[in-house]
Amino acid sequence: MTNTQTEKNRWLIALSAVLIHLSIGSVYAYSVYQNPLRDSLGWEISDVTMAFTVAIVFLAISAAFLGRYVEKHGPRLSGLAAAALFGLGTVGAGMAVEVGSYPMFIGTYGVLSGIGIGLGYIAPISTLVEWFPDRRGMATGLAVMGFGAGALITGPVANTIMQYAGISTAFFALGVGYTLLMVAGASYLKKPPEGWVPEGMDESEIDDATKGVTVSTDLEQLTAREALKTPRYYLVWLMLFINISAGIMLLSVASPMTQAITGANAATAASIVGVIGVFNGGGRIAWASASDYLGRTTTYGVFFAIQIAAFLLMPRITNVLLFASLLFLIITCYGGGFACLPAYLGDLFGTKELGAIHGYTLTAWGLAGVAGPMLVARIVEATGSYETSFYIVSVALVVGLLCTVLLRRRINSVKQSQGSTHTSPTTSD
Structure with missing residues (x-):
């Protein structure tokens, strides 16, 4: 009722x-x-x-x-x-x-x-x-x-x-x-x-809808402990860690970095920092929606491909508008990685203990919060430039892209072993 x-x-x-x-x-x-x-x-x-x-x-x-x-x-x-x-x-x-x-x-x-x-x-x-x-x-x-x-x-x-x-x-x-x-x-x-x-x-509509999603999209129904024993979990964790490290590195120094590379004044840089929020937030909705069509693995692959190109270009761009555009694009990928994560974990491990699995995976956020900002800070102090940090992160992003390839193979292997026949866009890639 x-x-x-x-x-x-x-x-x-x-x-x-x-x-x-x-x-x-x-x-x-x-x-x-x-x-x-x-x-x-x-x-x-x-x-x-x-x-x-x-x-x-x-x-x-x-x-x-x-x-x-x-x-x-x-x-x-x-x-x-x-x-x-x-x-x-x-x-x-x-x-x-x-x-x-x-x-x-x-x-x-x-x-x-x-x-x-x-x-x-x-x-x-x-x-x-x-x-x-x-x-x-x-x-x-x-x-x-x-x-x-x-x-x-x-x-x-x-x-x-x-x-x-x-x-x-x-x-x-x-x-x-x-x-x-x-x-x-x-x-x-x-x-x-x-x-x-x-x-x-009514309640039956909710139950039917929920069951439909679970049956048609989840690769497996695993507990948190079972998920932690799979290679898939650690590939996702590493992908999240790399994606967050790249984005959070830029977030931690967005204002001084923009001033140093493009020559923008403090007020302009502060305005760019403010607009970052629009792309961080908008990217979460836009990329999460796109992942329903592209597939979650493909979407993360797109994140890494976009960022590899952007990180290689940014150190040599002095035009503040072009620099900011690439910065905003990277931040959409950063936000999108967070937004796609719960659905991705559900696709791979089911909803039995999704909250616990999600919580464990967020530890990548904490470690990335150390790695990204400290990397750029140490490099700038040692070299007086942001350039080297961009190239180091680019290498990490290539590793992230390779992780999506390995994860796709793992997904296909599990589906073949269990004789799965469903073709959901979220797990078929």
Whole structure:
């Protein structure tokens, strides 16, 4: 029996999730702080980058392992906890800048904010799935797009505040703003009543649709432990690690890198950092939708092919518009890799323990958050140029492309061994 009696509007639930993800997605605008922190406090590029790296590490750890906390305490309390952690971390970063304490900056922006980002990332997702049984991809895609688009607002706003009021004031103002937005979003989050389905849709339709997807697209139904024993899992993990490392390397130094290679001023570079959010968010929806037709393995292969060409070209491009265009293209691949991942894991391992498998795979995010930013920082300090880092990443991307070839063979091998006859576009490649 259809149950539509609820005081909550599911579209406002979706908006609440977007508010949380827009706030925590501001981490993608971190590069606008790089030069100001270096110039005002004398910290090395690698020191400034370390805070971003630590935040990404704790983001990945908390996103991967706090799922049980969210299930136990619900999306509202989890979202409020995320707001408190992220807000305190950002305001605390401002205090660290005020007193010139680097360890305090790492502990606040890196650790506290990182945990808040990870918890805020996962808090609304399962709730959205329950509110949108008829439009799950669209609903969760909106939230993930919000995370990718967080830099759109933060980049130019942070740069403006720093110009007129200083770095610490920027962290104070943004920390308070993030907290208010996240509290507003989390306060409205709530799971739907038991048995609730959208008006005009009954439970049998949902069950039939879900069964149809599972039967027709999943290569195998494996537990998380079983998935970890397959070569397929580690190929996907490595592909994700390489894709994230390439994108996050650029995100960590987008502003100073653009200024150094093209000669753009700080305001122009900050604007480019802001626009990155549009492509990060838009790429998540666009590539995830395209993967339904191209196939997930082919889509990741396209990611690597595009980035290999772009990374080889960018060090020699001084035209700021062309440079930014290639940067934006790479960032769509970065965002698309995240958006395609849950569906890809479902294709390969089924939905039996998809949440756990997804969580384990997100550890690639944390390690990539160390590898990408630190690679570029060390190279720039040693050579005074970004060029070498582009070529090193290009080699890694070639490895990623080879992984897609190996994974395709693994998929075909499994299908042949089990006598599979289905030809779903997501697993037939």
